[in-house]
Amino acid sequence: PAICHAAQSVCYDGVVGWYDNEAGADGRNRFDITAPCEIDEMCYIEAALIERYLNSPSVWEALSPPQQVTEYKFVATSVIDAFAQSADGMVSSSKQIAFLLANNVDFLAYQGNLDLACNTAGNLRWANSLSWKGQTEFTAKPLLPWVSINSGSQEPVGIAKEIQVSVGEGTDETSRFAFVTVDNAGHLCWYYGSCPKIGRM
Structure with a gap:
């Protein structure tokens, strides 16, 4: 895992970080190099709309998630961190x-x-x-x-x-x-x- 973490760090610091550090509303968008981000996080306004919809009371009730889950996040830092700790991003499929x-x-x-x-x-x-x-x-x-x-x-x-x-x-x-x-x-x-x-x- 240490080698995978090192590779992930080099990739992020050398490429991804340059974009992500300038991302956010009207910032760089690594998912479309021709357009700025519309909002923070995932860049696209649709991400916020999906998040709002899934967190609405009627949808939340219909989905009945476990009690430990208190809200839906389009970008969940805890999930990203868990995958990063497992070096999943550097494992080839x-x-x-x-x-x-x-x-x-x-x-x-x-x-x-x-x-x-x-x-x-x-x-x-x-x-x-x-x-x-x-x-x-x-x-x-x-x-x-x-x-x-x-x-x-x-x-x-x-x-x-x-x-x-x-x-x-x-x-x-x-x-x-x-x-x-x-x-x-x-x-x-x-x-x-x-x-x-x-x-x-």
């Missing part, structure tokens, strides 16, 4: 994804190209380095523009590459692995009206 692909489960990695938190360069590097049966084929495949079947136009809405690989010898079962970016979208694709574009998959 690559083995689990390779397992899914080996067992006939398709996998889609996507993000908006305005997102610094889960950025295109980092996600592409991860996708290309994922160790699995289709790695060589996937890495060799070029990124190409893609057109949404939902948008009604023939304008590219991002870049993508995907492959379909046989799960094993003597079977027709396959797994698909795809990497997709969505133009003009940040961390929360639905916020930009971009998620329906993923209908191509």
